[in-house]
Amino acid sequence: MPTQATPTSDPLAHLRARFAFPEGEPVYLCGNSLGLMPKSTRDALNRELDAWAALGVDGHFKDDADWYKYHELCRGPGSRIVGALEHETVYMNSLTVNLHLMLVSFFRPRPGRTKLLCDWPIFPSDIYAFKSHLRFHGLDESDLLVQRPREGEHTLRTQDVIETIEANKDELALIVLAGVNFATGQFMDMPAITSAARERGITIGWQLAHGAGNVPMKLHDCGPDFAVWCTYKYMNSGPGALAGCFVHERHHARANPETLRTQPRFEGWWGNDPSSRFLMGPDFEPVASADAWQLSNPPVLATVPVIESLKLFDSVGMDALRARSLKLTAHLESQLDSLNDERVSIITPRDPGSRGCQLSVAVNTPEPKAFFDGVRARGLIGDFRQPNIIRLAPTPLYNSFEDCDRAVAILRDALS
Numbered sequence: 439m440p441t442q443a444t445p446t447s448d449p450l451a452h453l454r455a456r457f458a459f460p461e462g463e464p465v466y467l468c469g470n471s472l473g474l475m476p477k478s479t480r481d482a483l484n485r486e487l488d489a490w491a492a493l494g495v496d497g498h499f500k501d502d503a504d505w506y507k508y509h510e511l512c513r514g515p516g517s518r519i520v521g522a523l524e525h526e527t528v529y530m531n532s533l534t535v536n537l538h539l540m541l542v543s544f545f546r547p548r549p550g551r552t553k554l555l556c557d558w559p560i561f562p563s564d565i566y567a568f569k570s571h572l573r574f575h576g577l578d579e580s581d582l583l584v585q586r587p588r589e590g591e592h593t594l595r596t597q598d599v600i601e602t603i604e605a606n607k608d609e610l611a612l613i614v615l616a617g618v619n620f621a622t623g624q625f626m627d628m629p630a631i632t633s634a635a636r637e638r639g640i641t642i643g644w645q646l647a648h649g650a651g652n653v654p655m656k657l658h659d660c661g662p663d664f665a666v667w668c669t670y671k672y673m674n675s676g677p678g679a680l681a682g683c684f685v686h687e688r689h690h691a692r693a694n695p696e697t698l699r700t701q702p703r704f705e706g707w708w709g710n711d712p713s714s715r716f717l718m719g720p721d722f723e724p725v726a727s728a729d730a731w732q733l734s735n736p737p738v739l740a741t742v743p744v745i746e747s748l749k750l751f752d753s754v755g756m757d758a759l760r761a762r763s764l765k766l767t768a769h770l771e772s773q774l775d776s777l778n779d780e781r782v783s784i785i786t787p788r789d790p791g792s793r794g795c796q797l798s799v800a801v802n803t804p805e806p807k808a809f810f811d812g813v814r815a816r817g818l819i820g821d822f823r824q825p826n827i828i829r830l831a832p833t834p835l836y837n838s839f840e841d842c843d844r845a846v847a848i849l850r851d852a853l854s
Contacts, residue, residue, distance in 0.1 A: 448762070448765075448838075448839070450754065450758060450759070450762050450834065450835075451838060453750070453754070453835050453836060454835075454836045454837075454838060456476055456477055456478070456750065456836075457474040457475065457476055457477065457674075457835070457836040458474060458475045458476075458477055459474060459836075460819070462817070464817045464818065464819050465817060465818045465819065465841050465844045465845045465848065466819045466836075466837070466841070467818065467819065467820050467830040467831050467832055467833075467837065467841065467842075467845055468819045468820055468821055468829075468831065469671060469672055469674070469795075469831050469833030469835075469836075469837070470620075470623075470648060470652075470671055470672070470795075470796045470821075470829055470831035470833075471671060471821045471829070471831075472670055472671065472677060473651075473670060473671055473672055473673060473674030473675070473747075473833065473835075474674060474833075474836055475674065475676065475743075476674055476743075476746050476747055476750055478746050478749075479676070479742065479743045479746045479747075482742050482743075482745070482746050483739065483742050483743070486738055486739060486742055487739070505735075505736075505738045506735075508736045508738050508741055509528065509529055509530065509729075509732075509736035509741060511741070511745050512527075512529040512680075512682075512741065512744055512745060512748060513525075513527055513528070513529075514752075515748035515749065515751060515752040516529055516682055516744075516748055518751075518752065518755075518756070519650055519651055519673070519748070519751055519756060520646065520650055520655050520657050520665065520667070520682070520684060521654070521655045521656035521657050521658060521659065521660075522657040522658050522684050523658050523687060525687065525690075525726070525727035525728065525729075526657070526658060526684050526685060526686060526687050526727070526728050527682065527683070527684055527728055528682075528683050528685075528727070528728040528729050528731060528732060529669070529680050529681065529682050529683070529736075529741070529744055530680065530681065530683060530731070530732050530733070530736070531680070531681055531683075531733070532668070532678065532680070532681050533563075533645075533647055533666055533667065533668040533681040534563045534564075534567055535681070536666040536681050536682075536683045536731075537563075537564065537567050537614075537645065537666050538567055538570075538571075539683075539703070539704055539731055539733075540643055540664045540666060540683070540685075540731075541567065541568075541571045541612075542702060542703060542704050543664070543685075543689075543701060543702050543703045543731070544612060544641050544643060544663050544664055545571050545575075545611060545612045545641075546611060546612075546641075546702065547575050547577060547581070547611045548611070550608070550609065551608065551609055551610065551611045552575075552577055552581045552609065552611055553581045553582070553583050553606060553609045553610050553611060554568055554571075554572065554581060554582055554583065554610075554611060554612045554613075554614065555583040555584075555585060555602065555603070555606070555610055555612070555613045555614070555615075556568055556582065556583070556584055556585070556613075556614055556615065557584070557585045557586075557594060557599075557615045557616055557619070557626075558584050558585060558586040558587070559619060559620070559621040559622065560584075560616070561616070561620045561645075561647065564614070564616075564645055565582075568582060568614070569582065583602065583606060583610075585598065585599055585602055585615075592622050592785040592800075593619070593622050593624040593785070593786075593787055593792075594619075594624065594626070596626070596627040596630055596631065599615070599626075599631055599634075600630070600631065600634045603631075603634050603635055603638060603640065604634070604638070607638040607639075607640065610635075610638075610640045611640075611641065612640070612641050612642070612643070613631075613635050613640055613641070613642040613643070614642070614643045614644070614645060615631065615642075615644060615645070616644070616645045616646075616647070616648065616649075617644045617645065617646045617648070617649035617653070617655065617665075618646070618647075618648035618649040618652060618653060618793075618794050618796070619648070620647065620648050620823075621798060621823055621827060621829075622785055622786055622787075622798050623648075623786035623787075623793050623794060623796035623797060623798045623829070624786065624787055624792060624793060625649070625653050625787075625791070625792050625793050625794055627792075628644060628655065628660055628662075629656075629659075629660050632644075632660050632661055632662050633661075635662075636661060641663050642662045642663055643662055643663055643664040643665060643666070644657075644662050644664075644665040644666075645665070645666055645667070646665050646666065646667035646682075647666075647667050647668045647671060648671060648672075648794065648796065649667065649794065650667035650668075650669070650671075650672065650673060650682060651669075651671070651672030651673040651674075651751065652671075652672040652763070652794035652795060652796075653760065653794045654756050654757065654760050657684050657686075658686070658687070661686060662684075662686065663685070663686055663689065664683070664684060664685050664686065664689075665683070665684040666681065666682070666683050666684075667681060667682045667683075668681045668682075669681060669682060669744050669747065672794075672795075672833060672835075673744070673747050673748075673751070674743075674747040674750075674835070675743040675744040675746075675747050676743040679740065679743060679744060680736075680737065680740050680741055680744050683728060683731060684728065685728040685730075685731060689701055690724070690726055690727060690728065690730055691726065692726035698724055698726055698730070699724065701724075701730075703724075703730065703731055704733065705722045705724070705730075705733070706732065706733030706734055707733075707734070707735075708729070708732040708733060708734055708735050708736070709722070709724060709725065709729060709730045709731055709732045709733065710722055710723055710724070710725065711723045711724065711725045711726075712725065750835065751835075754835075759834045759835065760834075762834040763794065763795045763832075763833075763834040764790050766795060766832040766834060766837060766838075766839065766842065767790070767793070767794075767795045767797065767832055768790065769832075769839055769842050770797055770830065770832050770842040770845070770846070771784065771788075771797060773842055773843060773845075773846040774797065774799065774846055774849075776846070777846065777849060777850055777853065779853055780802065781801065781802045781803055781853060782799050782800070782801055782802070782849065782853070783799065783800050783802070784797055784798070784799055784800075785798050785799070785800050785827070786798045794831075795831050795832050795833060795834060796829055796830070796831040797829075797830050797831070798823075798827050798828070798829050798830075799827065799828045799829075799830065800826055800827060801826045801827070801828055802826065803826075806822075806825065806826035806828075807822060807824075809852060810822040810828055812852045813828070813848060813849060813852050816848045816851060816852060817844075817848060818844075818845050818848040818849070820845075830845060
């Protein structure tokens with residue numbers, strides 16, 4: 439029977455009203471691909487457009503939300519989403535641009551230590567970036583190690599990753615893995631893998647496109663060298679939105695000025711210390727924070743939606759969202775199981791601690807894409823990944839238990 443949640447059993451259900459849903463009120467379980475728009479975003483954008491019209495250049499110093507320091511409004515709430523310190527976090531560029539900037543700083547191959555380890559399945563943009571940096575350093579794909587699931591399995595085993603690290607500890611220059619896999623929805627054991635890398639003196643970073651705003655993380659305590667993520671999925675900041683970046687403080691702490699100055703990076707004027715930025719001198723003076731990796735002044739209109747979404751996250755907190763997410767995802771899982779149809783099977787880990795809210799469903803029909811198109815036509819918005827995966831994500835900020843029930847009813851109808 440459909441689940442009828444009560445205010446006491448689902449205390450965050452009211453958040454749904456703060457989001458705009460597509461016309462026709464379809465079942466929207468696609469926040470893992472593009473989050474819905476907070477209704478407050480439109481008014482917030484209009485305020486900055488009005489300020490631009492009324493103030494022109496003076497808007498750079500207009501009030502507490504002045505454009506000169508606009509990116510700093512993301513710093514506090516944006517760091518809390520990923521469990522980082524404020525000065526370890528910066529919102530800038532897009533995800534792949536930030537990944538390239540991090541590879542400049544942290545993929546430093548040298549004779550005998552040239553290999554880069556990634557995971558599989560992997561999002562194409564990531565592997566394109568990795569291969570381009572290998573070529574840039576005069577290396578080739580033989581220096582790219584790819585951790586794949588075991589034969590007949592869909593997801594990775596933590597012990598297998600650690601064994602690969604151990605077996606290649608003297609040759610690995612860098613490890614970059616997805617915190618939550620885009621295809622399978624697996625949430626990796628980030629602390630265990632990060633610890634294994636650091637114990638062996640190997641630099642490690644995390645790609646968190648499907649993790650930020652979805653699962654709880656403690657990046658500072660976990661201790662990777664860097665992490666990158668986008669904000670247009672679970673963080674609801676709009677298509678192609680400004681992205682996030684974490685650089686652990688050991689790489690830029692004011693207490694370690696030599697590392698701060700000599701850390702390899704590409705540099706631009708907004709990474710310069712604000713106290714000397716407008717002296718217009720020829721020498722770069724990095725600010726003692728992740729801001730040192732910034733290149734240009736913040737795109738204000740692109741930053742507005744990020745700020746509006748972060749306000750929502752900060753008002754609720756990741757712990758409360760995770761608690762609701764676990765219940766929603768478990769309910770969707772049980773409803774999918776009730777189909778009892780061998781043509782659909784969940785490939786995302788069953789252990790709640792090893793997944794976020796995304797459930798990836800393998801479709802074993804003659805034409806999986808045609809089946810998915812039929813599901814979409816019936817009013818269920820998920821997304822499809824080749825060769826036969828439908829991804830469904832009951833997002834805790836705006837999805838409901840009824841959404842899960844309606845989604846499975848649509849799948850049942852399509853299967854029949």
